[in-house]
Amino acid sequence: MQYSKEVLDHFTHPRNQGKIKNASSVAIVGNPRCGDIIRVYIKVGKNKKGEEIIQKTGFETLGCGAAIATSSMMTEMAKGKTLEEALKITNQNVVKKLGGLPSSKLHCSNLAADALRKAIKKYKDEKEKNKKVN
Amino acid sequence: MPKKRIYLDYAATTPVDKRVMKAMTPYFSEKFGNPSSVHIFGQEASKAVEKAREKIAVFFNCSPTEIIFTSGATESNNLAIKGAVKKFYTEPKNKGIKPRLITDSIEHSCVLNTCRSLEKEGLAEVVYIAPNKEGIIQIKDIAAAINENTLLVSIMYVNNEIGTIQPIATIGKFLEKENANRKRKILFHTDATQAVNYLDCDVEKLGVDLLSLSGHKIYGPKGVGALYVKKGTLLTRIQDGGEQERKMRAGTHNVPAIVGLGKALELVMKEKSKIAIKTEKLRDYLIARVLKEIPQSYLNGSAKKRIPNNANFRFDNVEGEGLLLSLDLEGIAVSTGSACASRSLEPSHVLLALGLKHEQAHGSLRLTLGKTTTRKEIDLVVNKLKVIIERLRKISGDVLKSFQ
Numbered sequence: 365m366q367y368s369k370e371v372l373d374h375f376t377h378p379r380n381q382g383k384i385k386n387a388s389s390v391a392i393v394g395n396p397r398c399g400d401i402i403r404v405y406i407k408v409g410k411n412k413k414g415e416e417i418i419q420k421t422g423f424e425t426l427g428c429g430a431a432i433a434t435s436s437m438m439t440e441m442a443k444g445k446t447l448e449e450a451l452k453i454t455n456q457n458v459v460k461k462l463g464g465l466p467s468s469k470l471h472c473s474n475l476a477a478d479a480l481r482k483a484i485k486k487y488k489d490e491k492e493k494n495k496k497v498n
Numbered sequence: 499m500p501k502k503r504i505y506l507d508y509a510a511t512t513p514v515d516k517r518v519m520k521a522m523t524p525y526f527s528e529k530f531g532n533p534s535s536v537h538i539f540g541q542e543a544s545k546a547v548e549k550a551r552e553k554i555a556v557f558f559n560c561s562p563t564e565i566i567f568t569s570g571a572t573e574s575n576n577l578a579i580k581g582a583v584k585k586f587y588t589e590p591k592n593k594g595i596k597p598r599l600i601t602d603s604i605e606h607s608c609v610l611n612t613c614r615s616l617e618k619e620g621l622a623e624v625v626y627i628a629p630n631k632e633g634i635i636q637i638k639d640i641a642a643a644i645n646e647n648t649l650l651v652s653i654m655y656v657n658n659e660i661g662t663i664q665p666i667a668t669i670g671k672f673l674e675k676e677n678a679n680r681k682r683k684i685l686f687h688t689d690a691t692q693a694v695n696y697l698d699c700d701v702e703k704l705g706v707d708l709l710s711l712s713g714h715k716i717y718g719p720k721g722v723g724a725l726y727v728k729k730g731t732l733l734t735r736i737q738d739g740g741e742q743e744r745k746m747r748a749g750t751h752n753v754p755a756i757v758g759l760g761k762a763l764e765l766v767m768k769e770k771s772k773i774a775i776k777t778e779k780l781r782d783y784l785i786a787r788v789l790k791e792i793p794q795s796y797l798n799g800s801a802k803k804r805i806p807n808n809a810n811f812r813f814d815n816v817e818g819e820g821l822l823l824s825l826d827l828e829g830i831a832v833s834t835g836s837a838c839a840s841r842s843l844e845p846s847h848v849l850l851a852l853g854l855k856h857e858q859a860h861g862s863l864r865l866t867l868g869k870t871t872t873r874k875e876i877d878l879v880v881n882k883l884k885v886i887i888e889r890l891r892k893i894s895g896d897v898l899k900s901f902q
């Protein structure tokens with residue numbers, strides 16, 4: 365498999381790997397059939413302007429080199445971003461930052477940004493729900 | 499200093515043995531003649547081709563006239579199966595009849611896709627027999643699939659992924675009995691590509707009409723192979739052109755490669771029993787260490803009916819491509835049945851045929867040993883494998899549980 369240096373670096377030294385305690389939201393994408401499963405953890409806090417930002421990220425990935433590297437890169441890209449900014453991260457952005465992926469890896473193994481968006485949406489939905497309840 | 503590389507992918511291909519290379523060398527630019535030429539250059543080349551053919555005939559216990567040189571096992575398998583079907587249609591007595599082919603679902607893609615393309619073109623009906631959980635084809639399933647129009651049974655001698663050995667001689671005997679009271683004789687073909695290095699390939703004992711082999715799996719060159727065609731077996735050629743190979747395979751002979759194939763088989767014949775014993779011991783040691791020292795590890799395919807050089811494992815909560823990549827970064831070359839490592843994005847059809855779930859097939863790893871593999875290499879690989887699997891399992895956490 366012809367992987368870029370960045371992919372190999374993130375694969376061998378994944379950033380933000382592991383569960384995080386008191387996560388604000390957790391989401392999982394992928395399925396056992398296709399082989400790559402990504403679970404992303406986010407902790408939401410506030411910046412100085414009072415906007416909600418992603419303070420901390422974490423991931424667990426069962427999958428190939430590309431799946432692990434994209435997970436790792438995504439968690440790096442999301443950190444410190446406001447929720448609105450983070451929602452704009454696409455799978456393509458992640459791949460670009462990694463210096464590309466072999467073409468066969470572009471769908472199944474490239475789900476990290478989907479996982480992030482799912483986690484953010486889940487967080488927002490929860491918050492909405494709680495608002496209504498209160 | 500670059501790391502010493504360890505190759506454990508001998509089922510994919512083997513290096514050309516130095517002695518084979520030496521035998522081939524003169525036929526590139528010194529004795530370069532075309533065997534079909536009448537002059538002395540042609541005679542020299544022709545003599546070399548015929549000498550190789552004789553060596554191969556000795557190996558398979560057949561007549562040299564029963565050997566057809568091809569470009570490899572893929573072509574041999576195509577010729578055997580398509581050639582038999584094509585012949586079937588040339589015979590007036592078969593008018594209006596569609597022949598049935600019987601094969602199994604763990605064949606190499608060159609057999610499976612040959613059968614599928616014949617099906618698609620409406621030229622044959624194909625039955626794909628599933629193996630049992632151990633990866634062995636059952637004769638009763640072949641018996642049940644036979645009908646009046648059955649033309650050919652094609653069962654591989656040794657599976658290339660899980661190394662399981664099929665009961666070819668027993669199937670051969672069964673078909674012989676079956677044929678005794680049939681009008682249309684059933685042809686028996688076996689793809690012996692992965693068997694040649696270690697098993698008895700006497701075509702009489704196997705009871706086959708057609709047998710395929712390849713040069714590059716037996717320390718010979720790539721791009722050369724042969725098809726054994728038992729005398730009297732009805733085949734039509736599938737490649738048109740010159741009159742080479744008794745009009746069965748057109749195209750100028752690949753003389754150096756054919757010489758190499760002959761030499762490679764000569765060496766296998768001489769050294770096979772010793773290498774088989776040594777390799778099997780090492781392989782058993784590898785399997786024992788992995789299963790004992792790596793938790794949640796399993797062997798795919800029968801432990802007993804297995805070629806001496808193959809180990810195929812699966813590991814829970816690990817994906818094979820990541821495993822392969824990690825080993826590759828350590829200079830260790832292996833292969834996997836994971837979808838993530840295949841261009842088709844489908845896991846190995848062989849592992850699925852064993853009844854494994856997709857996620858189990860994704861976590862598989864094949865290690866195939868060669869004649870120069872050492873215990874030290876095996877130890878190194880197992881030690882690395884332990885560390886790598888632990889790391890990858892830590893990364894994967896328990897995500898699979900969310901789906902159970």
Ligand SMILES: Cc1ncc(COP(=O)(O)O)c(C=O)c1O
Nearest residue numbers: 570571572606658689691692712
């Ligand atoms: C069982 C089997 N059949 C056929 C082939 C194809 O052989 P070749 O590369 O000579 O076409 C292989 C090798 O990949 C094989 O393992």
Ligand SMILES: [Zn+2]
Nearest residue numbers: 400428473838
């Ligand atoms: Zn993948």
